[in-house]
Amino acid sequence: MNAFDKIEDIYYSTRFLFFRDSFYFDLADALRRDVSLKDFARREIENGKILKDETRVRVGKKLIRTIENDDSVGLVASLKCVTPKGDWPMLRAAEASNDVENSISHIGNVVAFRIRILMLVSGMALMLAFIVGMSGGISVLTADTINQIEKSTNQIKFSGFNQFTVLLSRFIMDYWHVCALAIAAIVGMLVYFAPRYIGVLRQKIDEWPILGLYRDLKSANAIATLSMFLSSGLVLKKAIISLTEDDNPWRKWQIQKIVQSLDTQPEELMKAFSRGLFSARLRSRLASLSDSASAFEDAIISLGRDELENIEKQIKKTLIAAGSTITFFVASVAVILSLGTQTIISFVYNELSKGY
Structure with missing residues (x-):
């Protein structure tokens, strides 16, 4: 990852911090409908493309990468890659x-x-x-x-x-x-x-x-x-x-x-x-x-x-x-x-x- 990509990633990660409440509401809704976390991440990517929301797309891709690296990873471990420590x-x-x-x-x-x-x-x-x-x-x-x-x-x-x-x-x-x-x-x-x-x-x-x-x-x-x-x-x-x-x-x-x-x-x-x-x-x-x-x-x-x-x-x-x-x-x-x-x-x- 070059310097520009790092700056871009920091920008979108920071932007997500101010809109992550919507992410939690969407996740809760998906879980109520028995949607798997991987399918939820895919839907976030597709919805991000439809809404032209690059932050949403990046969050979904990070979730996909985390889940694919370890299929047994739990909810907290999956979300740590996108959510703040607090x-x-x-x-x-x-x-x-x-x-x-x-x-x-x-x-x-x-x-x-x-x-x-x-x-x-x-x-x-x-x-x-x-x-x-x-x-x-x-x-x-x-x-x-x-x-x-x-x-x-x-x-x-x-x-x-x-x-x-x-x-x-x-x-x-x-x-x-x-x-x-x-x-x-x-x-x-x-x-x-x-x-x-x-x-x-x-x-x-x-x-x-x-x-x-x-x-x-x-x-x-x-x-x-x-x-x-x-x-x-x-x-x-x-x-x-x-x-x-x-x-x-x-x-x-x-x-x-x-x-x-x-x-x-x-x-x-x-x-x-x-x-x-x-x-x-x-x-x-x-x-x-x-x-x-x-x-x-x-x-x-x-x-x-x-x-x-x-x-x-x-x-x-x-x-x-x-x-x-x-x-x-x-x-x-x-x-x-x-x-x-x-x-x-x-x-x-x-x-x-x-x-x-």
């Missing part, structure tokens, strides 16, 4: 369940939820990057304008709001590169430490508004995945432990606390689920559902299967709140400088009109 625990649970078709369909729902959340977060991140970039650029240009006015009218003394604007423009022109590096460093630290930093302070931070956004996102994914595990027949403790199959230290730390609580107080299920992984809003709703559910596991299944839309709306509200807060602080600098430019120009004009 889906494998759910696929293993589905393969071991008594209702593989519905379990695969449930995986499709969980994956669709994950994709929507990813798109929400990515959209907000791109919007904030655009706002910060535009506001920063406007601030630097406006600050430079104010500095040029100040230099050309050094005999005029500014006071009040105009003086504040001049001082702010000086700071921006002297340290804008430092501010840009600081923002990049803060973003980098947040991305790096969010899945790694653990401890007592982290547990408190996760409960704070906006700063607990990472926990809210991860807890939403966790409850959806846990719902799938339980509906496939896993017992509660094993299902919870299965959530740690990724390399996320923060999640492993949270799961460890829940497991320890279940070991010491197996009857206090809500107490175990209050150890930090799940947000207060999710815990509150879970407690309400458990009041009428025949078992605590049924409440989890209902929350992670039937109420994903409500969970998504809450996450969207949190993202909007976080984005609005950041936008306010960043845009306020540009607004202050823009208003200051107008007041300074007006002030200078009046002063020069007096005979300066």
